[in-house]
Amino acid sequence: MITRLTLVNFKxxxxxELPMGPLTLLTGLNSSGKSSVVQSLALLRQSFGPDRATAPRGGLLLNGELVELGTARDVLHDDFGPADDLLATQAPVVGLVVxxxxxxxxxxxxxAEQPDEDVMEVRVSPELPQLLDTPFQYLHADRxxxxxxxxxxxxVAIDRGFLGVRGxxxxxxxxxxTEREVPEGPLRHPGAASPQLLDQTVAWMQELCPGVNLQASAIEGTDFVGLSYGFGGTAGINATRRRRPTNVGFGLTYALPIVVACLTATPESLILLENxxxxxxxxxxxxxxxxxxxxxxTGAQMIVETHSDHVLNGVRLAVKRGDLRPEEALIHFFQGNGSGAEVISPRVDEDGMLAQWPEGxxxxxxxxxxQLLD
Ligand SMILES: Nc1ncnc2c1ncn2[C@@H]1O[C@H](COP(=O)(O)OP(=O)(O)OP(=O)(O)O)[C@@H](O)[C@H]1O
Ligand SMILES: [Mg+2]
Incomplete structure (x- = not known):
């Protein structure tokens, strides 16, 4: 598990310096740097992980399957400073320390001669590729x-088990x-028809929309698959009638990749979720x-960007219920935006209460x- 991430001269x-835990929530203003944190980990995976686009490892790949960050000039912090502890050079350096x-x-x-390159020459600790060789999911805010x-x-989906950045x-x-079993433990929904992935997905989706069920099937003769929804048990409605995703609530399809990503979690997984x-x-x-x-x-490392007080409170409740230990849930609040971003990290206690509640x-x-009561 990544216990700390340090970014130097990055965006x-x-x-x-950001402590990380089994569940790390990144909160705060728009454009305060939350996604940049997530992107730094995806950037490492894209450049040095098992699915890297080019072989042999050819440097920091700024544009690829996971992130498209532009050029070296784009990622180097505008007001960059020395990074002697990372590399003994006077040249500007972008540092990522995991x-x-x-x-x-x-x-x-x-x-400086090639600011518009999108591959940056790197010095990498030799153990990095091994560190990145773990199950991984990364879902963008745009799904x-x-x-x-x-x-x-x-x-992508079967050999690598990757859901795609847009799901x-x-x-x-x-x-x-469909029939792969979700291991016994916290992820297995007790109300599901079976431990199998599809039934587990349906049970968790029903937490979002009671009565919903879904089917995923190949479309014969094409390179596509289709998804359909059903709504059982509603009086007067034919429960066997299937509906296409375009004719059911938008939120269901939007949430589906998140639900499935969580259900892929193993004790070695790193799962990055935006919103x-x-x-x-x-x-x-x-x-x-x-x-x-x-x-x-279950042991996966979850790094989650959110604007939702309900997500925050849901995590606090998980701690209060004893599903997570207080030290396993880290909350970071990014204050300010642009170059002035500062991070405050309110600690959760065992009752789910926060040690501090910063303004904003x-x-x-x-x-x-x-204002309403005024
Ligand atoms: N090279 C750079 N130097 C300095 N600042 C940069 C550089 N590149 C990007 N930024 C700043 O980094 C921030 C990036 O924000 P980011 O996308 O991480 O926001 P976020 O907190 O995820 O926002 P949202 O809540 O809207 O998703 C922006 O404020 C942008 O101005
Ligand atoms: Mg963001």
């Missing part, structure tokens, strides 16, 4: 929307691994947090209520 950060016990350092040299077909890639391979993954709450109703957001907490409780940290309820 919004001159230097950022600690898993020992620190693993990646220092990428900025070549699949309801559609009649989704791609059917054996290489575009989720339906094919579900179709292929798992998007398009869900408040209770659904809270239940999504319960699922994310369950994935962390999910306080809009009270702010609005004060």
């Amino acid at each position: 919004a950060f001159r230097r950022l 600690e898993v016990g020992d620190a693993v350092r990646v220092a990428a040299l900025y070549d 699949i929307t309801p559609a009649v077909t989704y791609p059917r890639s054996r290489q 575009e391979h989720t339906v094919n993954y579900l179709r292929h691994f 798992p709450e998007a398009h869900l109703h408040p209770k659904g957001q809270s239940r999504m947090a319960a699922l994310i907490s369950a994935a962390a409780a 940290f999910f306080d809009e309820w009270e702010n609005s209520l004060d």
